[in-house]
Amino acid sequence: MTETVIRQVRVGDGREPVTITIRHGRIAEIGADRGAHGQVVDGAGGLVVPALVDPHIHLDAVLTEGFPAPNRSGTLLEGIERWSQRKPYLTEDDICRRAEEVIRWHMAHGVLNIRSHVDICDPHLTALRALLKVREAIQAVVTLQLVAFPQDGIYCFPDGPELLEEAIRLGADVVGGIPHYEWTREDGLRELELAFGLARKYGRPLDIHCDETDDDQSRFLETVANLTRQNGLGGRVTASHATALASYNDPYAFKLIRMVKAAGVHIVANPLDNIVLQGRFDTYRKRRGMTRVKELLAEGVTVAAGHDSVMDPWYPLGSGNQWFVASMLAHIGQLTGSDELPAAWQAVTTAGARVMQLRDYGVAEGMRADLAIYDVPGPADLIRLMPLPRWVLAAGQVVAHTPPANSTVWWHGVPQTVSFFRS
Ligand SMILES: [Zn+2]
Incomplete structure (x- = not known):
């Protein structure tokens, strides 16, 4: 028809x-x-x-909360520990079944564009192999992009650089990273150099888990911006989370946001995970943890919002409803001014489409329906x-x-x- x-x-x-x-x-x-x-x-x-966009989720981890052990503290670090305990049980069938279940939840919520990070810290790359099959099986209906994501770091994980490159050769769409998770700042910088080098070599965009911490000394976003500028990759680089930006001093944040804008780096906030995982070392006052959305928007930076987790070791809730994510973005970011609220729905539609570099997106003649x-x-x-x-x-x-x-x-x-x- x-x-x-x-x-x-x-x-x-x-x-x-x-x-x-x-x-x-x-x-x-x-x-x-x-x-x-x-x-x-x-x-x-x-x-x-x-159709809505979810520009940041981890489909290999969805629906794993509770097995083999629940995250009792609810913290980011215990989440990573629980995920490591889950990894030996992963099979391609298990990953395909869970990912497809949550993709159906997304579809019911009108989300047909998904960028999933995939943990490649696994000598067998089981999750990537599974999600490559899912990507192909659903391509007529859902645009699924896969990010080669080193959850346990590149230089603090055996054969990290080789696994990252192998993941890209196998067909990952986007080069990922996690520089703040390396043991030293120097290794974090080396990791970014490697990621940008691979992006250049294979002609892929980048999406870096960047400064997902409350540590105001975690300053990799400036390097992401600088490497984007030096490599002429404006519009093809995304910094996800960037929560430390909320903790930087104001003069540095002011300078950095202008650099992010000038370099053409997109930002993805993940308000559901950010509000529950950050601020965990604070007593009172507790930080909200989400990046400076209002200030980034004021500078003209593209800010999209991802679901990040659905019932996984980091976040035991969620249903694939991107309007819930947009609502949380509006609440935490205080985007309730009449001129500000549109940014919340743009974060899960047009801004997400810019992050995923979707062509033919929108309700207009000639666009994909x-x-x-x-x-x-x-x-x-x-x-x-x-x-x-x-x-x-x-x-x-x-x-x-x-x-x-x-x-x-x-x-x-x-x-x-x-x-x-x-x-
Ligand atoms: Zn993430």
Whole structure:
């Protein structure tokens, strides 16, 4: 079937429902209804947005919380320890099954673009081999990018440099890193040199777990920015987490944010994990731990937001709902000013698309018809209610559907439907 017609949907700020005609997987026309020659989707007056982006998750670790042992302290370091204990039990089948389960959760939430870090500190690269299969199996519906991610470090793990390069040769899309986890600052710098060298050699973008700590002496983001500038890789480099930026002194943070902007480095905040994993060495006052989102946005830096974890050793909660992530970003980052709130939904849509360098992204003629349709008046309601979409389409084909649910309350004994919208 080469044509899909979506009737009765609102686009952007538009109040009047329009018809979207899709041909060959792309949006052919937004506006007039010229009749249907294929699949018809009733948008029921809903709001259509581009399919959501999760630019940072660890699909090899999802749904592993509790086995072989739970994370009793809930800390980042115990999480890494529990993950190390889990690794000997990993098989390709186990990873595929868990990853595909969570990808289905993402799809139900309208998320069709996912960048997953994959732990390559494993002499057999089991997780990468499994996720390469998943990537291929779902490519018609979900854009899955895999980052070669050295969870246990490069220079403090046996054969770390060789494993990183082998992962890229096997087909990882993106070069990863974790410089703050090396034993010394010098090794962290060496790790970044290696990662950028591999990115150049194989023509891949980079996504570095950078300064995921409250330590204000962890200053690898400046090196990421500098190497990005020197290598002319602006727009192709992402620093994930960058939580230490929240702990730097203000004059240094001011300088650094300008460097990040000038170099063209994107930032991915992970508000769910950041708010529970950082600030753990503080008594009171406790730091929030998330990077300086408001200040980065004010400088014009691309800031996206990732789910990071779904029921894994670092975060026992989560369901693949990127609106929950956007809501947490808005709360922790205090993005509740009327001009600031749009950054929260952009963080899981357009900004995420820039991080993943997605072409043809958006609700506009000519773009790929990856769409989610919600029963809400406007985008702010997506942050407020974190709803499931009524319809999700990948290249114009329906891939998820959630029937609308209404609540009834008995108001003074009389049943009334509650919509959660201002009347
Ligand atoms: Zn991560």
